[in-house]
Amino acid sequence: MTKKDIFINSAFRENSVWKQILGICSSLAVTNLMLNSLIMGLGVTFSLALANFTISALRTHTPRSVRMMVQTLIIAAYVIIVDVFLQANMPAISKQLGPYVGLIITNCILMGRAEAFAAQNNPIDSFIDGIGSGLGYTLVLLTIAAIRELFGFGSLFGIQILGDWWIRWSIMVMAPSAFFILAIFIWIINNKYYKVKA
Amino acid sequence: MDISAFVLFWAAIFTSNILLTNFLGMCSFLSVSREVESSFGLGVAVIFVLTITAGLNWIAYHYLLVPFQIEYLQYIVFIIVIAAFVQLLELIIERYAPALYYSLGIFLPLITVNCAIFGVSLFLVIRDYNFIQSIAFGAGSGIGWLLAILMLAGIRSKLKEKLIPAGLRGAGISLIITGIMALGFVGFSGIVAVQ
Amino acid sequence: MSKPFSETPVYPVVFMLVITVVFVGVLAVFYRNSMAQIEAHKVNEYNQLLVELLSDTLADSTGIDRTMLIEQRDETINTYIKPLDGYSRKAYQLIYQDKPIAYLFDIKGKGLWGSMAAMVATDPQFNKIIDFAVYAQMETPGLGSRITEAFFKEQFRGKSAITSGSVQNYSLVPEGQEELAPDQIRQVTGATITSNSVLKMLADELNLLYSESKD
Numbered sequence: 162m163t164k165k166d167i168f169i170n171s172a173f174r175e176n177s178v179w180k181q182i183l184g185i186c187s188s189l190a191v192t193n194l195m196l197n198s199l200i201m202g203l204g205v206t207f208s209l210a211l212a213n214f215t216i217s218a219l220r221t222h223t224p225r226s227v228r229m230m231v232q233t234l235i236i237a238a239y240v241i242i243v244d245v246f247l248q249a250n251m252p253a254i255s256k257q258l259g260p261y262v263g264l265i266i267t268n269c270i271l272m273g274r275a276e277a278f279a280a281q282n283n284p285i286d287s288f289i290d291g292i293g294s295g296l297g298y299t300l301v302l303l304t305i306a307a308i309r310e311l312f313g314f315g316s317l318f319g320i321q322i323l324g325d326w327w328i329r330w331s332i333m334v335m336a337p338s339a340f341f342i343l344a345i346f347i348w349i350i351n352n353k354y355y356k357v358k359a
Numbered sequence: 360m361d362i363s364a365f366v367l368f369w370a371a372i373f374t375s376n377i378l379l380t381n382f383l384g385m386c387s388f389l390s391v392s393r394e395v396e397s398s399f400g401l402g403v404a405v406i407f408v409l410t411i412t413a414g415l416n417w418i419a420y421h422y423l424l425v426p427f428q429i430e431y432l433q434y435i436v437f438i439i440v441i442a443a444f445v446q447l448l449e450l451i452i453e454r455y456a457p458a459l460y461y462s463l464g465i466f467l468p469l470i471t472v473n474c475a476i477f478g479v480s481l482f483l484v485i486r487d488y489n490f491i492q493s494i495a496f497g498a499g500s501g502i503g504w505l506l507a508i509l510m511l512a513g514i515r516s517k518l519k520e521k522l523i524p525a526g527l528r529g530a531g532i533s534l535i536i537t538g539i540m541a542l543g544f545v546g547f548s549g550i551v552a553v554q
Numbered sequence: 555m556s557k558p559f560s561e562t563p564v565y566p567v568v569f570m571l572v573i574t575v576v577f578v579g580v581l582a583v584f585y586r587n588s589m590a591q592i593e594a595h596k597v598n599e600y601n602q603l604l605v606e607l608l609s610d611t612l613a614d615s616t617g618i619d620r621t622m623l624i625e626q627r628d629e630t631i632n633t634y635i636k637p638l639d640g641y642s643r644k645a646y647q648l649i650y651q652d653k654p655i656a657y658l659f660d661i662k663g664k665g666l667w668g669s670m671a672a673m674v675a676t677d678p679q680f681n682k683i684i685d686f687a688v689y690a691q692m693e694t695p696g697l698g699s700r701i702t703e704a705f706f707k708e709q710f711r712g713k714s715a716i717t718s719g720s721v722q723n724y725s726l727v728p729e730g731q732e733e734l735a736p737d738q739i740r741q742v743t744g745a746t747i748t749s750n751s752v753l754k755m756l757a758d759e760l761n762l763l764y765s766e767s768k769d
Binding site: 431432435439485486487548 | 574578
């Protein structure tokens with residue numbers, strides 16, 4: 162596959178959220194605001210690409226019996242490095258990302274891609290797959306967040322769109338709403354993109 | 360902490376259900392719930408891992424991280440303990456229950472990053488539980504998770520696939536059902552204080 | 555013929571150890587290097603908040619413009635704010651003309667996701683809360699974390715701290731409620747647990763500090 166194919170595949174055709182159903186926990190927690198979703202998405206993309214690259218580079222040397230522990234260690238290390246880097250150089254952004262560090266380490270997407278792609282492919286391809294999967298995930302997150310923030314707070318990215326006349330939908334502020342929005346989103350994708358027939 | 364371990368156990372199953380109240384542990388929950396058999400198998404595995412890693416991580420935190428003042432390595436230590444334990448479990452299941460091993464597929468290693476397990480370990484540190492409370496909380500959370508996945512698997516097995524629009528089958532309808540269950544569990548909130 | 559090292563049973567253990575040492579080592583080095591910068595940021599924000607919470611009281615007493623006091627933060631701290639001993643929490647006193655006109659305490663509590671730390675400024679008799687702000691928390695962004703927003707924390711200004719020897723009890727009302735009784739606080743919508751944690755932290759800490767002040 163060409164590099165471009167790998168990217169398109171990981172971002173769209175085999176999208177982590179709507180096709181593989183991974184990364185759901187964070188999709189529920191951070192999609193209350195678009196800004197949170199963007200930061201989380203970028204954090205995941207970055208960590209995923211680096212972790213994929215490293216895991217792939219070590220794949221021929223990693224014994225099967227400690228495979229998962231090695232993957233977990235590498236993923237956790239990169240996520241914490243990203244977090245510490247932000248804390249030192251971009252403290253305002255780090256304050257937003259802080260509580261999510263734990264969520265990135267356990268984001269099934271990272272482990273899922275490590276097992277499914279990085280363990281069998283070369284480092285460069287794995288890096289691209291990581292970027293693609295991460296951006297595909299970010300796209301889904303931003304879509305859900307756009308709806309939740311607009312109807313729940315009346316704003317987008319913190320900019321107030323709907324005035325005081327708008328009565329906020331409390332359910333949009335709570336996590337269960339993300340379930341319903343994601344389900345409908347998957348429904349639309351299945352019909353339009355994959356053209357699933359009855 | 361003044362909550363009895365017994366109360367904590369029940370609270371973790373119902374009023375603070377790790378999945379339907381705290382929304383942790385979704386990925387394997389949605390995918391494996393297609394069959395009741397494998398759901399039960401995965402659920403039992405999760406209970407096992409949760410209870411034991413809750414205990415192990417409590418010990419690791421209070422006897423390793425705190426005395427040496429390396430609490431910032433907490434994330435790494437916890438996830439390594441969980442990963443090591445799941446790796447061990449995988450070897451055991453492959454040897455003694457190969458049918459379960461194949462039906463679980465990738466979701467067995469994914470227990471490692473099941474946010475529910477990591478989340479429980481983080482919670483017991485934040486809420487300052489003692490050892491017995493941690494074990495009770497871990498076991499209760501595991502049973503709560505099993506309860507949730509069995510509920511979803513049961514509902515899905517009774518659904519007539521033909522009546523669901525093609526695009527919603529599988530993930531879509533599971534999300535909607537889970538969303539409704541979660542809304543139902545909101546009714547439990549505030550009954551028992553877990554900290 | 556002996557097996558290559560990579561197939562001996564001890565190889566996985568060795569591999570794991572090496573990888574762990576390498577990555578944890580890199581992490582530790584990175585962390586130590588960044589610690590100075592992270593500390594500097596934290597101290598900056600802490601001092602900023604410290605001055606902001608006490609600036610109104612100071613401005614009223616000294617007649618100096620509030621914004622200037624905040625801008626010349628370090629000078630303000632050196633001149634007017636001194637440490638306060640005798641409490642189990644970090645405490646400061648605002649001194650003007652050799653008399654303390656306000657106390658400020660660094661208090662701690664437990665939130666939903668993690669611990670939280672806040673500053674509460676009171677008059678020296680613990681009658682009223684002068685100002686209050688949470689400066690460290692791990693609550694859900696967009697929900698619980700909104701306790702750091704102005705609408706929430708400014709409610710505490712001027713509220714009673716200790717009345718007749720014990721802490722004033724407060725109750726939560728919905729965020730949108732217009733009318734408020736003196737013992738009511740507007741919560742953050744969708745973040746009842748976090749809002750309650752704030753009230754509990756204030757109540758527990760003020761009780762503790764008040765009993766310590768009488769010793």
